[in-house]
Amino acid sequence: MKKTIQASLLMSTMAIGGTAMATSDQAIEEQLQAYRAAMMEFGQQLRGELQGAMKEGGLIAAVEVCHSRAPEIAETISAETGLNLSRTSLKPRAQAPDSWETTVLEKFESQKAAGTPVAEIEFFEVVDMDGSDTLRYMKAIGTDTVCLACHGTEVDAKLKTNIKRLYPNDQAMGFSEGDIRGAFSISAAAP
Numbered sequence: 792m793k794k795t796i797q798a799s800l801l802m803s804t805m806a807i808g809g810t811a812m813a814t815s816d817q818a819i820e821e822q823l824q825a826y827r828a829a830m831m832e833f834g835q836q837l838r839g840e841l842q843g844a845m846k847e848g849g850l851i852a853a854v855e856v857c858h859s860r861a862p863e864i865a866e867t868i869s870a871e872t873g874l875n876l877s878r879t880s881l882k883p884r885a886q887a888p889d890s891w892e893t894t895v896l897e898k899f900e901s902q903k904a905a906g907t908p909v910a911e912i913e914f915f916e917v918v919d920m921d922g923s924d925t926l927r928y929m930k931a932i933g934t935d936t937v938c939l940a941c942h943g944t945e946v947d948a949k950l951k952t953n954i955k956r957l958y959p960n961d962q963a964m965g966f967s968e969g970d971i972r973g974a975f976s977i978s979a980a981a982p
Contacts, residue, residue, distance in 0.1 A: 818982035819926065823915060826928045826977040829872050833975070836864045850940050851953050857941075858957045861885075873979060878932065880973030884954075884963035891918065892976055895929045899971050909933035909971055917981045924981035934970040942966045 837860065844856040861878070862885070869876045879888040881896045888896060899912050912931035917924050934942060941954065944965050954961055966972055 815982060819915075819917075822926055822979070822982050823928060825872065826874065826926075826979075827930070829868050829874050829876050829977060830930060830975045833864055833868055833876060836868075837861055840864075850947070850950050854941060854950065854953055854957060858885075875978045877976050878973055879976050880932075880963060882962040882965070883973070884958050884961050888976075891927060892929065892974070896971070896974060899929070899931045899974065903931075903971055909969065912971070920978075925978050926981040927976070927978045929974045929976050931971050932973045932975065934966045934968055934972045936968055938966065938972060939968060942972060 837857070840856050840860050841853045844852040848855075865876050865878070868874070877886055879886045879892050879896070881888065881893065881900070895914050898914065902912050903909055909931050910933060913929065915926060915928040917926050919925070940946070941950065942963055942965075944967065946954070946964055951964075954964075963972070
């Protein structure tokens with residue numbers, strides 16, 4: 792029996808065999824708060840390390856730190872929390888989206904086009920993964936001015952060469968300020 796919970800922000804509905812019923816909104820919301828806390832921790836750690844690298848060695852050093860430390864930070868937080876934390880994008884630098892993530896990212900683009908601020912765009916759903924109910928969550932990542940040095944339309948040639956060396960299949964350039972650069976993707980067993 793497949794259970795589906797889809798929501799934008801705090802609204803949720805559970806369907807079992809076509810019959811809608813109230814879900815444990817509190818349990819879902821508590822788990823989503825844990826997801827958001829893990830996402831914030833990831834962002835703070837990576838941002839701090841990137842800022843330090845930029846001060847010491849500029850953008851090339853920052854790309855090196857992002858390449859080596861972003862996966863390590865995600866793995867550490869995942870291990871500490873029991874969550875599966877990652878980042879992905881329709882134009883990925885490192886991790887291509889799976890089919891569920893692609894669908895959600897496309898919805899995010901539609902929401903942005905309809906006028907929803909990127910900072911407010913998130914989605915969660917309980918899906919069956921390998922026979923277990925899993926709460927999947929994504930939160931859009933916007934493109935700020937500082938992001939454009941490595942992800943924009945006019946990336947320095949030397950920096951671009953270094954990015955291609957570290958990320959041979961890189962697609963994460965050509966963004967403008969305010970674009971959805973990607974999203975955090977988090978999952979764990981549903982409550």
